[in-house]
Amino acid sequence: MSAAVRTGGTSDGHGRLGSKLSGLAVAVGCVLFLGGFVFGAILYQPYTVPTDSMAPTVDAGNRVLAQRIDGGDVRRGDVVVFKDEVWGDLPMVKRVVGVGGDKVACCDKQGRLTVNGKPVAESYLPKGEPASPSDFDTSVPKGNLFLLGDHRSTSQDSRVHMADGDHGSVPRGAVNARVEGTAWPLDGFGMLAQATPFEDLPGGISEPGPLRSIFLAVVAGAVLILGGAAYGPLARRSGRSRKGRAGVRTA
Template sequence: MFAWLKEVATVVVIAVVLSFLIKTFLFRAFFIPSESMVNTLDVDDRIFVNLLVPEPFSLSRGDIVVFRDTKGWLPPVEEKADGPFTWVQDGLTFVGLLPDNSEQHLVKRVIGLPGDHVVCCDAGGKLTINGSAVDEPYVNPAEVPQARNFDVVVPEGKVWVMGDNRNHSADSRAHMDSDGGFIDLDDLEGKAAVIAWPLNRITTLDNYPDVFRNVPAAP
């Protein structure tokens, strides 16, 4: 009996250690709390984020990224009362067995990389990047996006991000009075790679390389 319990305990410890290492160096799970990325991501989706982007692998236009809210985009979160199993949930989140639902992260799509000149909008109502207009098939087709005019050049070390559900996304456009609406590359947790839950929505996430194929390099 003791030998069996020892074997089970060993397996559990190995699983926890592997999960912690994966969460720390490769992938991390996150919970989607808002509708800012509909239809790409729905409320309550669970996603896995590739922690190897933007380093050592490079970031691309169109990537969906999760980033820490160091700019104060989110309202203050009230501390939740500790329940009888709060420490268990916190521990499982820490080792990567539960998604992070701390509400201190945001998820958006990268539209502008460092040096990019991003403008909304041209005469046809399209977004332009470095003078090239782009068609955006990932934008929520259920609504006609309400234009919020802007003309920005992305500084070094930063990115310009926008939600796919343009009418319901407080993204870079809504925070131009705070550091220009730009997000620091250092604040990026990584690139969203997969919807892992619910089961009927499991899929890899596309960064639509064809959309940005003809965008010239930043000056």
């Protein structure tokens, strides 16, 4: 007489648990991945920089991501996207070096920009170049911003508009976004460095936006989706394999 004893409950349970964990990982991944994209699309907008006026911070042809902000939130050092009819019909990308009430001048004996008499060591400028190839000295009207490109030898910025009524500055309301990172090309992908040269001036500098957190959420979501989708079939296959090995036949 023979008897067959098969114990497969543990193996079946392992497979079901694996399937549940796989489904949970995919679900959480979808929330992070899609939520990150939706949240990013609400807060940020892409721009293509057409010239090298912001090099080496942003090169010509780079695709940047800019956080939608109100012009009242702009601080010195911010790289902003703005549109002003005096400057032209297209959006432009420049760096804010002076706000309303500031006295902006260049250059001191070391070739540096000064704001309210305080020299600013602009580390983002091309190495070895002065803060401006030509001297200037102006006061920024209240509610306005004085804007310069980082590549001062080629940038068409507030310096060329100083004969205008607002001394080359633009209203805060002309700004609609602040650049936080470069999305394309991939070898230039990353966040813009904070404008630390301005942090000791009254008002300080802007805090980073949520772009880094959004990016991490999208990446984590993609990893969970791919990992969960792969783990489910592997767990079921492992469960069937264990179930087969668990069968015991005795005589």
